Amino acid sequence: MILITGGTGFIGSHTALLLLENGYEIVIVDNFVNSSREVLKRLERLIGASIPFVELDLRDEEALEQLFMTYNIDSVIHFAGLKAVGESVEKPLYYYENNIGSTLVLCKVMEKFGVMKLVFSSSATVYGAPELVPIVENTPLHSTNPYGRTKLMVEEILKDLYISNPNWSIALLRYFNPIGAHESGEIGENPNGTPNNLMPYITQVAIGKRKELYIFGNDYPTMDGTGVRDYIHVTDLAYGHVKALEKLNKSTGIDAYNLGTGKGYSVLEVVKTFEHVTGVSIPYKFVKRRPGDIAECYADPSKANKELKWEAKKTLEDMCQDSWRWQKKNPEGFC
Numbered sequence: 014m015i016l017i018t019g020g021t022g023f024i025g026s027h028t029a030l031l032l033l034e035n036g037y038e039i040v041i042v043d044n045f046v047n048s049s050r051e052v053l054k055r056l057e058r059l060i061g062a063s064i065p066f067v068e069l070d071l072r073d074e075e076a077l078e079q080l081f082m083t084y085n086i087d088s089v090i091h092f093a094g095l096k097a098v099g100e101s102v103e104k105p106l107y108y109y110e111n112n113i114g115s116t117l118v119l120c121k122v123m124e125k126f127g128v129m130k131l132v133f134s135s136s137a138t139v140y141g142a143p144e145l146v147p148i149v150e151n152t153p154l155h156s157t158n159p160y161g162r163t164k165l166m167v168e169e170i171l172k173d174l175y176i177s178n179p180n181w182s183i184a185l186l187r188y189f190n191p192i193g194a195h196e197s198g199e200i201g202e203n204p205n206g207t208p209n210n211l212m213p214y215i216t217q218v219a220i221g222k223r224k225e226l227y228i229f230g231n232d233y234p235t236m237d238g239t240g241v242r243d244y245i246h247v248t249d250l251a252y253g254h255v256k257a258l259e260k261l262n263k264s265t266g267i268d269a270y271n272l273g274t275g276k277g278y279s280v281l282e283v284v285k286t287f288e289h290v291t292g293v294s295i296p297y298k299f300v301k302r303r304p305g306d307i308a309e310c311y312a313d314p315s316k317a318n319k320e321l322k323w324e325a326k327k328t329l330e331d332m333c334q335d336s337w338r339w340q341k342k343n344p345e346g347f348c
């Protein structure tokens with residue numbers, strides 16, 4: 014059975030669904046700090062069965078031990094974490110305590126119960142402002158904010174863990190920019206308050222919740238001056254976890270993998286594609302650069318293509334279509 018931490022969150026819920034569809038047994042844990050109970054209901058409706066779920070904070074060691082005693086867990090996908098860069102600058106201790114503290118407790122309990130297969134949600138943010146794109150996994154790591162440093166530190170902790178005991182089998186999955194939603198429109202990204210990320214902001218403009226999109230900078234050294242990112246459909250990303258698990262089941266070790274499409278799109282390209290696919294126009298205004306942003310970030314995903322036998326298949330058009338379907342069906346998110 015696979016333990017999915019943070020399984021009612023955006024990426025966790027899509028991965029949980031895909032695992033269930035592929036016949037895996039799972040148990041989800043979450044404390045709902047950034048998700049809704051409604052996600053579980055939607056997942057159960059989509060799959061037509063009840064899903065084992067335990068509400069707990071991962072830092073609660075006793076509750077986690079109880080969970081490992083109750084369920085026959087053989088591997089863990091660890092999504093749980095806080096992810097807002099701006100908030101991490103304001104509340105660094107909260108971020109370090111939650112993201113690192115929960116991982117320490119999780120690993121301790123895993124070790125105690127002899128569970129040594131772990132997929133960890135890392136991020137392209139561990140590359141900081143890379144000198145070269147596309148980004149390969151052995152690019153020097155560096156982080157510019159507390160959120161990113163929690164990812165970097167957890168990666169280091171997991172490397173030490175493997176050195177201490179080579180029976181561990183760990184995949185560090187460095188996600189690029191996940192967008193899109195399940196094609197049913199039943200689950201998707203549900204940001205609290207004003208979205209920080211581009212796609213949820215665009216869909217909220219499209220549905221009339223926000224007046225216009227503010228594009229952060231049009232003077233970057235990119236094709237049209239706006240920032241370039243590697244957007245990846247959340248379903249493709251979810252599939253990367255299934256492939257990573259297959260690899261962990263075959264060999265021990267610790268490896269990092271970029272999960273991206275390998276193609277960068279500018280903010281203006283995303284806006285134009287969204288307009289083209291949906292027929293809805295997105296008014297926008299250029300404003301100054303967002304502090305900490307980099308010009309270009311896109312993956313070289315060839316290591317994951319080769320070693321995990323995984324590649325992203327969905328197009329930017331698919332991502333826009335599915336993000337829009339989710340937004341239209343759920344104008345107020347999960348409620």
Ligand code: NAD
Nearest residue numbers: 019022023024044045046047048070071093094096134136
């Ligand atoms: P999300 O906030 O939707 O999901 C994270 C889930 O973890 C939430 O449901 C939250 O309630 C839960 N959680 C947080 N702390 C917890 C704790 N102490 N105990 C139990 N549950 C806890 O985020 P997401 O977009 O699905 O991201 C999943 C993971 O991927 C995160 O670790 C995130 O940092 C990482 N990541 C996300 C992105 C992205 O753009 N979405 C990019 C790179 C990496």
Ligand code: UDP
Nearest residue numbers: 209210211214227228229240241242280306
């Ligand atoms: N962006 C923007 N307006 C917004 C949100 C984002 O212009 O309201 C830009 C941002 O500057 C970056 C790209 O869109 O170039 C992707 O931003 P996002 O926050 O989604 O991802 P990240 O910057 O974390 O990779």
